[in-house]
Amino acid sequence: MFAKLVTLSIFKQPTVYIMDDFIAARSQMAVSLGFHIIFACVGMVMPFFMAISHFIYLKTGNAIYKGLTKAWSKGVAILFATGAVSGTMLSFELGLLWPTFMEHAGPIFGMPFSLEGTAFFIEAIALGFFLYGWDRLKPWFHWVTGLIVGLSGLASGILVVAANAWMNSPAGFDFVDGQYLNVDPIQAMFNDAWFSQALHMTIAAFVATGFAVSGIHALMILKQRNVIFHTTAFRITALSACVAALLQPVSGDISAKDVAQRQPAKLAAMEAHFETEANASFVIGGIPDEDKKTVKHAIKIPGLLSFLAHGDPEKPVTGLNDIPKEHWPPVAITHYAFQLMIGLGMLLVVLALIYFAALFTRKKWLDSKWLLRLFVIATPMGYIALEAGWVVTEVGRQPWIIYGIMRTADAVTPMPGIVYSFYLFTAVFISLSAIVVFLLYRQMTMVGRLYDTTDPAYQSN
Structure with missing residues (x-):
């Protein structure tokens, strides 16, 4: 959510609404998390692409894969540095904006955060070894350092998700008379939601990063920029993205069943489901009306929501009408976001099926411009x-x-005055975004010159 300054001209004296500090605090966290999550995903996925390319280079000696590994590693370094900045800002925001939460929750779910810090330091050290280890370290040890970058980045992401899962499924303490007693940090970290959220997030990271990177390389192929180099990169990332896209609905099903058990209000808001009923319909699209408790212009598939939630189309799904109104989440925002996630996810599944059809039965499609254009269009979807x-x-x-x-x-x-902090932090994140885009664009324009596969000097490296 962003700041709203709305003037209603229907009154003689216009009424101006400015967001309060509570909304400003939530908005600041939303912007910070939305910005940082991109770098978290890159840190979880790109090192594995680097490791695959590096492994092929060590096995074949093909200089294209060496150049590709180096090019990707420089992009990872740029995004890692920016992610470190945004992550540090987030850690301060938790304490500054939500002190009551951190006072009580910190001792309970602090373990995954502390372990995440350790994973981050290991990732930073390994990345340093990898970037400066070319022709200095033994080849396979050098490859292992790159693999450690990926493993520690993956662990870092999973640990942060475990902390978030605890907020959705509190565990590891007894709440008695407003006191948090008998704290068990291990149980808190491995709460009931951590596995489903970590699985869904990890696969989503591979989907998002895989399609983003493959889309960029597809664009370079269409522009006839160093085609051999970018085709090699495209094949690695597109295959990884498409495998992940086909696995994502499985993890989504696991997550849906978990949410149905632990957070029925969230599931009901996701589907704008107001009435508790068996054979509950899965809603596609639609405009929810919280006052009238209806959904207009929706496509409904009978029984599918009950099946997705409980594995049985005849089992009832709790509706919002059976949940106190003060415990409802914002229905419209949750519903629209869920529809957007599902819609884009299914489009990527279709693209993955097309790509695998091209790989196994329609090989001439692999050289077609229309397939590359589909990947370019899919670049931001993940x-x-x-x-x-x-x-x-x-x-x-x-x-x-x-x-x-x-x-x-x-x-x-x-x-007081959180709204000004929101403006300041938003300006910082916009500035960082501009810097990152500039650096990545500069890196992409240099790739053709530094790793020109037609240059004899490159082939001798």
């Missing part, structure tokens, strides 16, 4: 779906910051 998924996760948990225990409004700082 990340848009990823961001929409996090909106579902976070907005769908409202009004709770610790589900069923602490309300978000009770955790925000009493300090």
Whole structure:
């Protein structure tokens, strides 16, 4: 959510609405997380692409794969540095904006955050070894350092998701008379939601990053820029993205069943499901009306929601009408974000099926421009779906910051003037975005010159 300044001209004296500090705090976290999650996904996925390319180079001696590994590693370094900045800002924001939350929750779910810090340091050290280890380290040890970058980045992402999962499924303590007693940090970290969220997020990272990178290389192929180099890169990333896209619906089904058990209000908001009923319909599209408790212009598939939630089309799905209104999440935002995530995810599944058809039965499609154009169009889809998924996760948990225990409004700082902090942090993130785009564009324009596969000097490296 962003700042809203609305003037209603129907009154003689216009009424101006400016967001309050609570909305400003939530908006600041939304912008920060939405920005940082991109770098988290890159850190989880790109090192594995590097490791695959590097492994092929060591096995074949083909200089194209060496150049590709170097090119990707420089992009990873740029995004890693920016991610470190945004991650540091997020850690400060948690304490500054939500002091009550951190006071009580910190001792309980602090373990995954501390372990994430350790994973981050290992990732940074390994990345340093990898970047400066060319022709200095033994080849296979050098490859292992790159693999460690990927493994530590993956661990870092999973640990952060485990902390977020705890907010959705609090565990590892007894809540008695407002006190948090008998704290068990291991149980808190491995709460009931951590596996489904970590699985869904990890696969989503491969989908988003894979399609984003393959789309960029597809564009370079269409522009006839160093075609051999970019075709090699495209094949690695497109295959990885398409495998992940086909696995994502499986993880989505696991997540849906988990949410149905633990957070029925979130599931009901996702589907704008108001009436508790068996053989509940899965809603595609539609405009929810919270006042009238209806969904207009929706396509409904009878029984599918019950099946997805419980594995049985005859089992009832709890509707919002059976949940106190004060515990409802914002229905429209959650529903639209869920529809966007599902819609884009299914489009990527279709593209993955087309690509595998090209690989196994229609090989002439691999050289067609229309297939490359489809990947170019898909470049942002994975990340848009990823961001929409996090909106579902976070907005769908409202009004709770610790589900069923602490309300978000009770955790925000009493300090005034948060709206100005929101403006400042938003300006910082926009500036960082501009810098990253400039650096990555500069890196992409240099790729053709530095790794020109037609240059004899390159072939001798």
